[in-house]
Amino acid sequence: MTFIEKLSAVWQSQKTQLCIGLDPDLAKFPAHLQGKPDAILTFCKEIIDATADTACAFKPQIAYFAALRAEDQLEAICSYLRERYPHIPIVLDAKRGDIGATAEQYAREAFERYGADAVTVNPYMGFDSVQPYLERPDRGVIVLCRTSNAGGSDLQFLNVDGKPLYQHVAHLVADKWNTNGQCALVVGATFPNELAQVRALVGDMPLLIPGIGAQGGDIKATVEAGRTANGTGMMINSSRAILYAKADETFAQAARQVALETRDAINRYIV
Numbered sequence: 001m002t003f004i005e006k007l008s009a010v011w012q013s014q015k016t017q018l019c020i021g022l023d024p025d026l027a028k029f030p031a032h033l034q035g036k037p038d039a040i041l042t043f044c045k046e047i048i049d050a051t052a053d054t055a056c057a058f059k060p061q062i063a064y065f066a067a068l069r070a071e072d073q074l075e076a077i078c079s080y081l082r083e084r085y086p087h088i089p090i091v092l093d094a095k096r097g098d099i100g101a102t103a104e105q106y107a108r109e110a111f112e113r114y115g116a117d118a119v120t121v122n123p124y125m126g127f128d129s130v131q132p133y134l135e136r137p138d139r140g141v142i143v144l145c146r147t148s149n150a151g152g153s154d155l156q157f158l159n160v161d162g163k164p165l166y167q168h169v170a171h172l173v174a175d176k177w178n179t180n181g182q183c184a185l186v187v188g189a190t191f192p193n194e195l196a197q198v199r200a201l202v203g204d205m206p207l208l209i210p211g212i213g214a215q216g217g218d219i220k221a222t223v224e225a226g227r228t229a230n231g232t233g234m235m236i237n238s239s240r241a242i243l244y245a246k247a248d249e250t251f252a253q254a255a256r257q258v259a260l261e262t263r264d265a266i267n268r269y270i271v
């Protein structure tokens with residue numbers, strides 16, 4: 001099954017377009033996990049088990065693991081997801097971008113070492129920097145388009161030939177890079193107007209939409225702008241608001257509660 005097939009299947013079977021971000025921050029862990037050698041693995045497994053039926057994807061952010069020399073725990077988490085929840089795609093959030101030869105190594109890291117179904121990539125270096133990921137047609141390539149942060153406007157809003165740069169990225173990916181039908185775009189929930197513009201430009205292409213929860217994006221505005229005609233097309237990501245809903249032994253149940261509420265809030269605006 002390709003990434004896109006897997007995503008479409010889980011949208012239908014679980015009736016959810018919530019993507020749960022795995023951004024493990026030891027400083028926010030409950031006291032009983034502090035100082036434990038495999039704290040990140042234990043924390044993420046409990047979150048996954050508590051929320052899997054609410055998620056259309058899990059998105060581990062690689063920096064949170066690499067900064068703590070915890071790549072082995074990220075590998076174990078990806079293996080756990082593949083074994084226990086093979087119907088839920090793993091999106092490795094790495095935002096890679098480099099010359100082709102180096103990108104090939106990053107592609108191997110994402111798809112072979114971690115076994116991710118999809119990876120986030122930066123389009124700034126152009127086609128040959130993304131080609132190694134595109135050469136695996138069963139895997140998803142999720143390209144940054146209009147990011148959720150304020151500083152994204154510095155470049156993404158630049159007017160180029162009469163339209164903002166992020167719209168050129170949307171066109172480029174939809175019309176040129178997506179020959180295998182494996183691409184998706186990142187558009188922040190914090191920019192619903194731009195989200196609607198991108199949706200209008202790319203048809204039914206899936207969109208990874210971070211920025212609800214801790215970054216304050218509005219769920220109603222996000223869903224109304226981001227959904228496709230058949231009411232799907234979105235992986236709406238929340239990380240911190242779910243992971244750190246509570247910092248005691250009940251953290252996983254608290255995460256489940258927020259995940260359920262977020263999934264239901266998204267579904268409320270799907271028509």
Ligand SMILES: O=C(O)c1cc(=O)[nH]c(=O)n1[C@@H]1O[C@H](COP(=O)(O)O)[C@@H](O)[C@H]1O
Nearest residue numbers: 061093120147148210213214215238239240
């Ligand atoms: O590619 C991403 O996932 C991403 C793109 C973007 O424009 N903004 C953004 O916040 N992200 C990621 O989405 C997650 C958002 O986390 P929360 O703000 O805690 O929900 C983080 O892992 C970010 O690295």
